[in-house]
Amino acid sequence: MTDRVGIIGIGQSNFRSRRDDASYPDLVREAVVPAMLDAKLDFDAIDAVVYSLSPDAMVGIGNAERLGVDAVGGRNKRFLRINTGGATGVSSVTAAYYHIASGVCDVVLTAGADKVGECGDSQTVLNKIWDPTYERALPLGTINMLAMSAVRYMKRYGMTEEDMAYVTVKNRRQAALNPRAHLRKVVTIDDVMDSRIISWPIKLMDCCPQSTGGAAMVLASEQFIRDNKLDAVWITGVACRAETYWMGDRMGNNPTAEHADAYALGRSFAQSYRMAGITDPANQVHVAELYAPFSNTEYHAIDAAGLVAKPGDSIKRLRDGEFELGGRVPVNPSGGTLCTNAIAVTAMARVAETALQVWGRAGTHQVDGARVGIASGNGGDHQIFGTMVIEA
């Protein structure tokens, strides 16, 4: 493949708990319009739309892509909905990428929105992602599933509750600089440690919020970008990987995908690095937006991204400030998923924020001199992963 795929337009809402002034399609359009303005294109230029929408029950609208078609200008265009749970956003950008890389399309819009703040029962919805045969009767949800990952990470690598709090403190400090972030209040280690326990060892401030907002991106072929003299950053690596559904298979005797770690995320990163020609991510990557909805999961995401020499090294290195804005490789300079989680577009926001960083357009949370960035999404939950390398 010689023709690269570039990102030419980005639009994101300001993410909040609720948006009583905007219906669901209004929110989608709120992201699409600035993305189209950013791309300096009108809707006639769009060859296809990839619609980013995770479980219907979160927005409370069955097949809400029906309602979203108009907001993305999808009438009489190629149109496709993507849903990989929390990874939906990066999967949508991936699908948009392949529309162009295949040579079928020159310009593709991907967009979506979520209104998690209107769903009073997000853990009820997420409990339903477990199979009705064996596990549904258990009180499973994404929080306690990842609490069990935390317990195993503690055992393997010595992570403490305080180590988890360090992630929250870092990300909240960074979110405070990002006007689009949902939780922007700076907190202390004590604030996190004193917050109420939800599912031990995860406490309230170790958790992402339930956010409302939209995101949109416009991708184009290198030929189109050159012919139209457009500004772009480039997707140089793209991959996705899945691992077993069964959480109990990620433990026990010699599991392939250890539940403490993010095995398939690591494989996905390895693939996207190979494609981008990155051989030493710890030294070649300048900024990372890694999907981590609970504080503990940022550690295994950093491990899987290869930003440390071996799994578990992320704990000390985060405490040393290596992943802060101004540090060696800032992780989640936007505040990340821990501070904003509008599930349908959360992983798209990771890609969008990384693109803005390498473009030099991240504003108040810009990483100085960032030219190579990575983004990831986790879905399914913690079963299906997508990763990207984005370069200026």
Added chain:
Amino acid sequence: MELLGRQEVWNITYDHALGETASYFFTQIRDNGKIFGRRCAKSNKVLVPPRAFSDETLLPTTEWVEVGPGGRVEAFTFVYEQFNNLPPPPYAFGYVLLDGADTALGGYFKGVDLTNPREAAEALAIGTRVVTKFAEQRKGDVLDFWFEVA
């Protein structure tokens, strides 16, 4: 301007078929208070809960194997928050590798004092030996059994 809202409730009833493999598993729990897994002849792994095929070899499993009732803790959490449509807190649940199995089975832990989660975490530390207990009245469900420290 005045912004309005509407409340909507989804209440959908499904009548799920469990299939042959899970039906055998739950029948054994209900009638005999025994837990069975399925062995993959190629990998020799015993999958619990039992599945008709192995996700690693992609071959059909070939043999029923009784596992437990003893086992060791593989993962746990203690929930202190009330979630809609989930049980009243606090409760402990997690995953146990039953003796003879290669993969872990989810269930509640009972008999653990959850007053102090850090002390409870010591009591249920990964690797702790536990035993499966069965309810006297069983209906063929994962809630028919739970785990207690041995």
